[in-house]
Amino acid sequence: MTVYGGGGDPKRSLELLWGIQEDRPRRGPKPRFTLDDVVASALAIADAEGLAAVSMRRVASDLGVTAMSLYGYVPGKAELIDLLVDRVVGEVDISAELPDGWRARLEHVARQNWNLSLRHPWLLQVSSSRPVLGPNMIAKYDYELRAVAGLGLTSVEMDLVVTLITDYTHGAARNAVEAAQAGQQTGRTDLEWWEEYAPLLDKVFDPGKYPTAAEVGGEVGAEYQAASDPSRAFEFGLRRVLDGIGALIEGKRG
Incomplete structure (x- = not known):
């Protein structure tokens, strides 16, 4: 499930992220918690159980307050996710x-x-196509841009290079997370899953019809003891991506 940043009221999210106070006075008793307490509670839930488990009612319950009282801190789940990401x-x-x-x-x-x-x-479920730019988000972007400063790239090229790196890493991390979650949810390792599945595959798979897949698949299966090795794939792909960026930089210098 993909969740979009800024899916609630982006203006209110920005006010909360940057600490902009509303002009009207707050009514009622003194708050029992700070906004940081609310975000910390939501973060603990998201890390332990996933983003789907985060709700205003659940966060309120963990804090020992009513869901209605939580709306005095944050308008809803969409804005809370913006705060979580930052x-x-x-x-x-x-x-x-x-x-x-x-x-x-x-x-x-x-x-x-x-x-x-x-x-x-x-975090991999939250789309960054419309990011709500909080202080930490902007600071991280500035930091990453400095990695390619002074190389002769245009501003657009600098942004594209950083986007290439973060998009590649995002995809590789998604594969790694899915592989890890498969074992957690099924209670079986990749090797155990393949050992159970392999006898049926042997009956239907014709190596003569798919010789390349048979040769390569057999070797990588023996090497990985699984269908893939996400960490190795990340390392291999990162080197190739950096090689490509190197060609861009050398072309600008030449």
């Missing part, structure tokens, strides 16, 4: 000095995004 994006250490060399810098960016997605798999 919260976890803030885990990227933008104070860390970028490595020397564009290739090492972009690899660093890729690994930061990879690790972030594996820590918070639900």
Whole structure:
């Protein structure tokens, strides 16, 4: 299930993200919690059970308040997701000095995004096609752009290179998360699943008709003990993506 950032009231999300106070005074008793407390509770639910488990009612229950009282902090789930995304994006250490060399810098960016997605798999369900630009989101984007600054690229090319890295990492992380979740949900490892499935496949699969698939599939199956190796695929693909970016940079210099 894909959830779209800014799916609620983007204006209200921006006000909450940037701490813009409404002009009207708040009525009623003093709040028991802060907005950070609400977001932290929602984050704990999302990390433990997935984004589908996050609801205003569930967060309120975990905080020991009524769902109605929670609306005094945030208008609804859509805005809460905007706050969640900016919260976890803030885990990227933008104070860390970028490595020397564009290739090492972009690899660093890729690994930061990879690790972030594996820590918070639900993040892969949130579309960034209409991002609500909170402070952490903008800080992360600025940090990543600095990885390709001073290389002779245009502003648009800089953005496209960073997007290429983050989009590639997003897809690779999705494969890794799905592979991990398959084992968790079925209670069987990939090897156990294939051992059960293989006898039937042997009856219907004709190696003579598909010789290339038979040869390659047999070798990689023996190597991976699974249908794929997401971590190895990420490493291999990242090197190829960086090679392609290198060709772009060299072309600009030539």
